[in-house]
Amino acid sequence: MSPYGLLFSGVLRRLDAERAHRLAFGLIRLAARVPGLRAVVRAAFAPAHPELRVTALGLDLPGPFGLAAGFDKNAVGVDGLAALGFDFVEIGTVTARPQPGNPLPRLFRLPRDRALVNRMGFNNDGSAAVAARLARTTGRRGVVVGVNIGKTKAVPESESVADYVASTERLARHADYLVVNVSSPNTPGLRDLQAAERLRPLLAAVRAAADRAVPERRVPLLVKIAPDLADEDIDAVADLAVEAGLDGIVATNTTIARDGLASDPAAVAAAGAGGLSGAPLRDRSLAVLRRLYARVGDRLTLVGVGGVETGDDVWERVLAGATLVQGYSGFIYAGPSWTRSVHRDLALRLAASPHTTLADAVGADARKEEAA
Template identity: 80%
Template sequence: MSAYGLLFNAVLRRLDPERAHRAAFGLIRAAGRVPGPRAVVRAAYAPAHPELRVRALGLDLPGPFGLAAGFDKNAVGIGPLAALGFDFVEVGTVTARPQPGNERPRLFRLAPDRALVNRMGFNNDGADAVAARLARRPGHGPVVGVNIGKTKVVPEAEAAADYAAAAERLAAHADYLVVNVSSPNTPGLRDLQATDRLRPLLAAVRAAADRATPGRRVPLLVKIAPDLADEDVDAVADLAVEAGLDGVIATNTTVSRDGLATDPRTVVSTGAGGLSGAPLRDRSLAVLRRLHARAGDRLTLVGVGGIETADDAWRRILAGATLIQGYSGFVYAGPGWARAIHRGLAERLAASPYATLADAVGAEGRDRTR
């Protein structure tokens, strides 16, 4: 067992998960502020595989593997997280107004399943505070996406204006924007995935981002739920192409609790919330495949959900993901996780018939049609 595995089993898993997250993130940020440890971390964990470089969303990235939204909600640790080897960092979810989120406890581990359940409720400092932090980051820093969501107290009828307000404050400081309409923890949010409601919302966000960034078109993506019916996945893909979106992130957390190894009484005791981690692997992969079959290369697809190993990451690439993200795997695997993913991807690319990572994207679908 790794040193982190011993630490997790001996200490971290005995702490309240949200407290453990704050402590671990605090250590990461502290190490990032000290030049000596920062250099050691960067040397130890930064990607060392130039063959994994990728161009996506008009951006050049050192590799395809990023940290998903939810870990750094307020853009307070982007540099240190990149030093651990993440090729890009997605911050948020950020709402137009600051909000405390749901009552605690609101984060739970299902360790036998290597999963998490959260009902955080978009706790964040608000768009103005996050925009101010992002404005101070160095120009040569890592690629940063900003994930935006609906303020809880805003009525659903005013959702488009609320998202647009967040986008207008944040777009100038984001390398790409993500519209999150798929968290299960804000009442009514997932209803916004219906295409008749999503279309005007996306149009409002696009217009707001363009107003905030004259002369620069910020890439815009939408993040969808794994619980959508297949025909609804197709409808979102069609809408994304029609609306001129740059991509889709597949997928957010699930409300399903099917097939878990954790004791059912423990599962019930965690209550409502979104399930992430290994149990999400198969459905997220299926949604990604469906999106790619529907939209092909007209959208940049980002695969997330249940990615723990390089094999998981490689399957998403073959299924059509240009970029991949993780979060729950970071909790269970520790600070060496991104490095392990990069090493494994480089090995799989070298053993494959593909000259570049871009050649491998969607190869699974191409092979089936030959």
């Protein structure tokens, strides 16, 4: 067992999941602040793979593999996460107003499934505080930073658009890209915003707000959707994203389903309501990605997330149509060497393939099916 495996089994697994997260994240942040230690961490966990470089959303990235929103909600540890080898970091979800989130406990592990259940409820410092924090690093960050924005729980649904616009106005200047999150299951009524008739005015308002806030450049705008959408609703969101001039779609968020879990039913019941992430989400997230690519092709940048654990998983998402891929739960179970392993194995898969670059491989499986 790896040193991290021993630490996880002997210490972290015995702690409340959220407390363990704070402890581990605190160590990551500390490593980034100690003079010289960040370079040592990067050398150990983030060796360069120039062959994995990609261009997406008008941005140059050292590779396609990033950290999904949820790990760093308040942009407090971007430097440390970059030192661990993530090619980009998506912070948030950030809401217009600060909020404490749902009552504790609200984060649970299902180790037999390599999964997590969370009902965090968008606990964060609010967009004004996060914007101020990001402003202090703008221009000297060594990694692409996306900002995921959501709805403040206390805001009535009739004021949802204004709430998202407030966050956009504060955060757009400091974001390399923005993601509109309408798919978390932990804010009442949020997923209703995925309906095309409600999503259209929201996305138009956010796009306009971003353009007003940053007139000198176009801030890429994406929407993050749930894996629990019916196929016809996935198609509707895809069509709307193209119509609205979005830059991409993040597929997918966590699921409310609990089908096919290996964990003891009592453990699943004890975890309760919330979004399930990790390995059990893999197949459905991949199916949504494939459907999106079949619908939009290369007109949008697709970001694959959900059940991504290995370099093979990343490669599979690329072949299915993802230009970028994100993970989160795999980080909890694999530890700090995770990104190194993912990049190594992805580079091997690319070298063994007929594709000269990752860009050549994007959507290759779909193209084969069309040719057949």
